[in-house]
Amino acid sequence: MSPGYVELFYLVATALFIFSLHWMNDPKTARRGVAAGAAAMFLGVAATWAQPFVVNHGWMVLAVVLGIAVGYPLSRVALTAAPQRTALSHAFGGLAAALVGTGKYYLWLSEGPEELTTFRMVAIIAEVILGCITFTGSLFAAGKLQELRWIPQRPVTYPLQNVLNIALLLAAVGIGTWLALNPATPEAAYLFPTVIVIALMFGILLIVPIGGADMPTVIAILNSYAGLAAVAMGFVLENNLLITAGALDGASGLILSIIMCKAMNRSYLNVLFGAFGSAGQTATRQEGEQGEYKADTPQSAALIMEQASNVVIIPGYGMAVAQAQHRVRELYDHLKKRGVTVRFAIHPVAGRMPGHMNVLLAEADVPYGDLVEMDDVNRDMPQCDVALVIGANDVVNPAAALDDSSPIYGMPIIEARKARTVFAIKRSMNPGFAGIENALYSDDKTWMLFGDAKHVVGEIVKELSGDAGTG
Amino acid sequence: MSPGYVELFYLVATALFIFSLHWMNDPKTARRGVAAGAAAMFLGVAATWAQPFVVNHGWMVLAVVLGIAVGYPLSRVALTAAPQRTALSHAFGGLAAALVGTGKYYLWLSEGPEELTTFRMVAIIAEVILGCITFTGSLFAAGKLQELRWIPQRPVTYPLQNVLNIALLLAAVGIGTWLALNPATPEAAYLFPTVIVIALMFGILLIVPIGGADMPTVIAILNSYAGLAAVAMGFVLENNLLITAGALDGASGLILSIIMCKAMNRSYLNVLFGAFGSAGQTATRQEGEQGEYKADTPQSAALIMEQASNVVIIPGYGMAVAQAQHRVRELYDHLKKRGVTVRFAIHPVAGRMPGHMNVLLAEADVPYGDLVEMDDVNRDMPQCDVALVIGANDVVNPAAALDDSSPIYGMPIIEARKARTVFAIKRSMNPGFAGIENALYSDDKTWMLFGDAKHVVGEIVKELSGDAGTG
Amino acid sequence: MKRRRYLPPRVIMVLSAAVGMLGLALVARSDPVTVAEAPGHAAGETDYWPMVFVFLLSTFIGLGVIRRVSRLLHTPLMSLTNAISAIAVVGAILIAGPDYPPEIRLLGGIALFASVTNIVSGFLITDRMLKMFKRDRSE
Amino acid sequence: MKRRRYLPPRVIMVLSAAVGMLGLALVARSDPVTVAEAPGHAAGETDYWPMVFVFLLSTFIGLGVIRRVSRLLHTPLMSLTNAISAIAVVGAILIAGPDYPPEIRLLGGIALFASVTNIVSGFLITDRMLKMFKRDRSE
Numbered sequence A, B: 001m002s003p004g005y006v007e008l009f010y011l012v013a014t015a016l017f018i019f020s021l022h023w024m025n026d027p028k029t030a031r032r033g034v035a036a037g038a039a040a041m042f043l044g045v046a047a048t049w050a051q052p053f054v055v056n057h058g059w060m061v062l063a064v065v066l067g068i069a070v071g072y073p074l075s076r077v078a079l080t081a082a083p084q085r086t087a088l089s090h091a092f093g094g095l096a097a098a099l100v101g102t103g104k105y106y107l108w109l110s111e112g113p114e115e116l117t118t119f120r121m122v123a124i125i126a127e128v129i130l131g132c133i134t135f136t137g138s139l140f141a142a143g144k145l146q147e148l149r150w151i152p153q154r155p156v157t158y159p160l161q162n163v164l165n166i167a168l169l170l171a172a173v174g175i176g177t178w179l180a181l182n183p184a185t186p187e188a189a190y191l192f193p194t195v196i197v198i199a200l201m202f203g204i205l206l207i208v209p210i211g212g213a214d215m216p217t218v219i220a221i222l223n224s225y226a227g228l229a230a231v232a233m234g235f236v237l238e239n240n241l242l243i244t245a246g247a248l249d250g251a252s253g254l255i256l257s258i259i260m261c262k263a264m265n266r267s268y269l270n271v272l273f274g275a276f277g278s279a280g281q282t283a284t285r286q287e288g289e290q291g292e293y294k295a296d297t298p299q300s301a302a303l304i305m306e307q308a309s310n311v312v313i314i315p316g317y318g319m320a321v322a323q324a325q326h327r328v329r330e331l332y333d334h335l336k337k338r339g340v341t342v343r344f345a346i347h348p349v350a351g352r353m354p355g356h357m358n359v360l361l362a363e364a365d366v367p368y369g370d371l372v373e374m375d376d377v378n379r380d381m382p383q384c385d386v387a388l389v390i391g392a393n394d395v396v397n398p399a400a401a402l403d404d405s406s407p408i409y410g411m412p413i414i415e416a417r418k419a420r421t422v423f424a425i426k427r428s429m430n431p432g433f434a435g436i437e438n439a440l441y442s443d444d445k446t447w448m449l450f451g452d453a454k455h456v457v458g459e460i461v462k463e464l465s466g467d468a469g470t471g
Numbered sequence C, D: 001m002k003r004r005r006y007l008p009p010r011v012i013m014v015l016s017a018a019v020g021m022l023g024l025a026l027v028a029r030s031d032p033v034t035v036a037e038a039p040g041h042a043a044g045e046t047d048y049w050p051m052v053f054v055f056l057l058s059t060f061i062g063l064g065v066i067r068r069v070s071r072l073l074h075t076p077l078m079s080l081t082n083a084i085s086a087i088a089v090v091g092a093i094l095i096a097g098p099d100y101p102p103e104i105r106l107l108g109g110i111a112l113f114a115s116v117t118n119i120v121s122g123f124l125i126t127d128r129m130l131k132m133f134k135r136d137r138s139e
Ligand SMILES: NC(=O)c1ccc[n+]([C@@H]2O[C@H](COP(=O)([O-])OP(=O)(O)OC[C@H]3O[C@@H](n4cnc5c(N)ncnc54)[C@H](OP(=O)(O)O)[C@@H]3O)[C@@H](O)[C@H]2O)c1
Pocket: A213, A214, A215, A216, A217, A260, A264, A315, A316, A317, A318, A319, A321, A322, A348, A349, A350, A351, A352, A353, A354, A355, A356, A390, A391, A392, A393, A394, A395, A396, A425, A426, A427, A428, A429, A430, A431, A432, A433, A434, A451, A452, A453, A454
């Protein structure tokens, strides 16, 4: 344990971290939560750094300055790139944990092998394995999300994949256990690096079979790994702050991933090993009958919405891709001005990360009081005159409710089909993330508005404002 | 710290205690909560006892057997005596903490005074002071609640009371601090007992000026002291289970007392030092004008309720005193049978302990779905045909809402006065706990039904059943 | 059912600050004494910080969990926490059990008796009360 | 707003049991080794139990608190917890700071750089997102 004054700071920091997360339960207090979290982090760093045995100040200041130099631009990325940034950041976190564990191991090995008790070795091995998996796994996930050309988007599957992966993991754990029991053995010189290499490989192989669109769930899981790595580091360094903060993180990742799995009606195992939306599966689906559909123009859509009294806008991933949120807010403003009740129906997994639509609409200055959760909006759907689907697909797919052979059967959806009229903006009749047909588009009351979401919504706005300058 | 296997049991016990309280959030899981709590206690005892240095088995078994012999009958007391039992039990808890602290102190003093570090001494002193206060304070509170003849019910006040009390507490803390800094000093032989005696006296003097009816709040506060004493004991014995369980307890007492203070619209300090409802205060109040009132008979009340479509029953302390809950349930049954909608309006501080009415009605087999909380029932009050007030007084006193000079002004009440007709069952026009007049009884639409609640409700039931055999 | 939040963050903040201050006071006095003087315990003595952490965290959990207990069950809650406070039994065993001088063991024995009384009566009466709560009569 | 309970007690129960089993495994191996072999640490070595308690309690707090985070804020929550996981910075300082061999300090320095990057970008982007959430336009 650290000296008393350091522990006191750690205690206060722990309390602040807890408040930080507690305050996230309401948008009104959420910014205070960020301040509390930052303050806690500052206390933790200051108290640690202030200890007399910390002497390499120059070297550390350099690292901090570099960290700020890289971190600041990373905080200015477009919000559409937020998932990639989070993944990249987890990779850094995993790297840090792995490096600290490795450093501590070699330090003890050379200076006092008797310090390498079983407990500490177990913690070090756990830290290093979790850190390495998080590192490569997150890097790979970030690459998939960024749609880097040389990283396959579609799940890559091959025979015995899961068997191979599990064998690898078992190998790492096995070697780790052996090391824990014989920490100072001469073989350690190559066995410890072997564990590192296996864990790094496992991180990649774990992500390879998972489709790009499952990445948000994977990121949440990796978040919880990063937290657990910090906990293990805390056990190694006998540091309570690392344990508490890491445990909070671990819990957060766990709960977010569970929320996402539930909202997609899938199990954890299915996400990790199911290779959902793999090429083969999609192909079969594509063969299904292509429904009839009717296209319409933004102009007539504008006319009809103008006369409606109750419009529900259902945004999805397409709005994020097209960066259409600002146009959508203009549409919202114009309709409101004409006395139309406009609300946004937010599906928990619309887009590519939890809360994705909320951030985009908040960015465009839509007041969050007009964002309605799925359960509440479904109740009012029959009273809705126009449902405007903007780049959403799976989250309004009636197959989830009606077709029990569909892979998304059982996933709760926004019941756009219950509205009197439906307009759907998308670029083509291509399916969405789950790769399946959507019967809503061939429904009698549905009109398709083909085109990029930003452009189409812009056209509608232009029509409503009766002014060519708005677009 | 204890050996690993003991700590493992402690860890599981801690988790079980947390679940135990967590499951109390719903009546459906609450009994599971008790089981979890008992299991946790069992694990804690078993793991501690199983340690090899525990050798006095005969002596301890004797203590346990005696404890069971006394504890079992205490668990069979009438539910009206539940507050006294809880208070008595806190006294035992305080006693145990004080004895353990004292024992440990003298043990270390004789066997190794160097073990008496400042940290441990602070913890021992805190444990002993908290334990002693809890012991005498709870005993005295139990006596007041039991209405023992030789313990004054009314608050006893005298000049400079608070000054004296605070001086005493400061003396105990002062001596304790000095002892903590000089633990093995020869003066300890009489200083340590002095601290004990002062703390014991303080416990009594703290309770003397508090009226019998404020006892529930005091009991909750003493509960949190008992918890904190256990925490201090945990610090002394370096025992994590004592710390966690004690902290849970401390939090519980704190929150319950805050809830009660809020529901009575009073501050903590006012409860502890306000001598609320003291003789002088009541006298002044009694001089106020005695309102006009109209009495009625159970028979006509039965007639009117039979014809009502919506009856709200508002029980209070009088129902508990008269043990009328079974009769009330019969009334509820008869009215239900006739198609009348009957609900119970439960004020958070009706009766003499939080949730008092809920337990009584549950005892009489009234389904808890028909118990409505204050805020919900107040909304529906204007649609209520008959409000039947059974031995409640302060919780329906309109002065709390209307008369800003009233001592209970600002306390949220059940708005019986908004119902079309009010029947009020009590034995006289005497005031209730707060000792103030109740304008509801002199309201135009109110009819008084004088008599013991059990008897009066029995009469109403007899009338409704048209059958003399029911009473 | 709408539940009020009984402990605004401010209050919790102040409480935790108070705990922090207490800690500070202990630190200021305790560190030199223990490290320098306690033989045989040199490494273990200053390790009370984990206990302070455990205390802080359990208090947070307690506040969070108790705030969500149903109003309906406040009376049983009081007797349940009363039973839980009988955890002092662990301390009683540690004083009564070992081969200590008889007067110490006597203190421990009384404490053990008192705690067991609480355990038995506390859990039993809580269960007795809870058994009576029924959503509808048929259960 | 109706919130679902994502973690039924059963799940939590199983998780805590798992933690307990882990603990058991550690105990079984660890106690004899550490007590007997580690010189100079004899008293301190077995004291990892408080850390296990701290871990268990923080996990409970985390589960309780995160479950109540508004759905609206799940994206900022992800980046906030990402920033909090940069607490690894503390470990990085402990490796990079002392007078250790240069290759160890290098590892620590890289870890420090990586963690600081996360701290800076994590908190700033979270705040940037949260700034955008407004109840109505006038705020
Ligand atoms: N949010 C999360 O946390 C999360 C996590 C994991 C998985 N998921 C999954 O992601 C899916 C989200 O559903 P969703 O309905 O939002 O998205 P979706 O089902 O992927 O559909 C998006 C639709 O937007 C259209 N689109 C793409 N770019 C566009 C553009 N520039 N302009 C106009 N339209 C465009 C696409 O059709 P065209 O190509 O024809 O334009 C596509 O059909 C769900 O299946 C969910 O399970 C979400």
